[in-house]
Amino acid sequence: MKKTLVLYRSVYGYTKDYAEMIAEELGCGLREASRMSAGDLAPYDTLIFGGGLYASAINGVNIIRDHFDLLQGKHIAVWATGINAGSPEVMERVWRRNFPEKIQKNIRTFYLRGGFDYGNLSPLHKIMMTGLKWKIKASKNQSEEDAGLLKAYQRPENHCDRRNIAGLVTYVRSLSGITPESSGPAAPGRTPEKSPPHSTEPTA
Numbered sequence: 001m002k003k004t005l006v007l008y009r010s011v012y013g014y015t016k017d018y019a020e021m022i023a024e025e026l027g028c029g030l031r032e033a034s035r036m037s038a039g040d041l042a043p044y045d046t047l048i049f050g051g052g053l054y055a056s057a058i059n060g061v062n063i064i065r066d067h068f069d070l071l072q073g074k075h076i077a078v079w080a081t082g083i084n085a086g087s088p089e090v091m092e093r094v095w096r097r098n099f100p101e102k103i104q105k106n107i108r109t110f111y112l113r114g115g116f117d118y119g120n121l122s123p124l125h126k127i128m129m130t131g132l133k134w135k136i137k138a139s140k141n142q143s144e145e146d147a148g149l150l151k152a153y154q155r156p157e158n159h160c161d162r163r164n165i166a167g168l169v170t171y172v173r174s175l176s177g178i179t180p181e182s183s184g185p186a187a188p189g190r191t192p193e194k195s196p197p198h199s200t201e202p203t204a
C-alpha cells in the first residue's frame with residue numbers, strides 16, 4: 001500500500017477508537033494531530049483525518065483545510081465522529097460548514113457515529129450541552145435529530161463499531177487497487193458518486 005497515515009483529534013476517545021481500528025485494518029501509521037504540522041504530512045500519499053463534531057465543527061480539521069494547497073496530489077479522506085444519526089441532510093450541512101466547495105469536491109468524507117456520555121463531559125461542555133438541551137426543548141419544531149440528541153442526555157450511548165469503518169477502509173484500499181477481504185455495511189455519510197482521479201487537484 002502507498003504511504004498512508006491516519007490522523008485524529010479526539011476529546012472523549014470515540015474518534016480515537018475509530019482511528020485505531022482504521023490504522024490496524026490498513027496496517028498504516030497513526031498519529032494524534034494536535035502536535036503535527038503540515039510539513040509532517042509531506043511524506044504521505046494518502047491522509048485519513050478524523051475528528052469529533054463539536055457544534056457541527058470537526059475538531060482539528062484545520063490541519064487539512066488550512067493547508068490544502070500544500071497537500072496537492074495526495075488522496076485525502078476525512079471522517080467526522082458525532083452523536084447524530086448521520087442523516088444525509090445533517091451531514092451535508094456539516095461538510096458545507098467545514099469545507100469550502102473546492103475542498104469538498106476533492107476529498108472523500110465519511111461519518112462514523114461515536115458516542116455521548118453527559119455525565120463524563122467537562123464542566124464547559126456540560127454548560128454548553130445544557131444550554132442546547134433547553135434550546136431544543138423550547139423549540140416548537142423539534143427535528144428527529146433533536147429528539148435523538150435529547151435521548152442521549154438520559155443515558156450514555158456508544159455506537160463505535162468496527163463494522164462502521166468498512167466504507168472508509170474499502171475506499172482507501174481501492175486507491176492502491178487492493179481488494180477488500182471482507183465487505184461489511186458501508187459507513188453512512190457522504191460518499192461522492194465519483195472518486196476524483198487525484199483527490200486534491202483543483203476542479204475549477
Ligand SMILES: Cc1cc2nc3c(=O)[nH]c(=O)nc-3n(C[C@H](O)[C@H](O)[C@H](O)COP(=O)(O)O)c2cc1C
Nearest residue numbers: 010011012013015052053055056082083084114115
Ligand atoms: C459541546 C459538545 C458539542 C457537540 N456537538 C455535536 C454536534 O454538533 N453534532 C454531533 O453529532 N455531535 C455533537 N457532539 C457529540 C460529540 O461529537 C460526540 O460525543 C463524539 O463522539 C465525540 O468524539 P471525541 O470523543 O472523539 O471527541 C457534541 C458534544 C459536545 C460535548
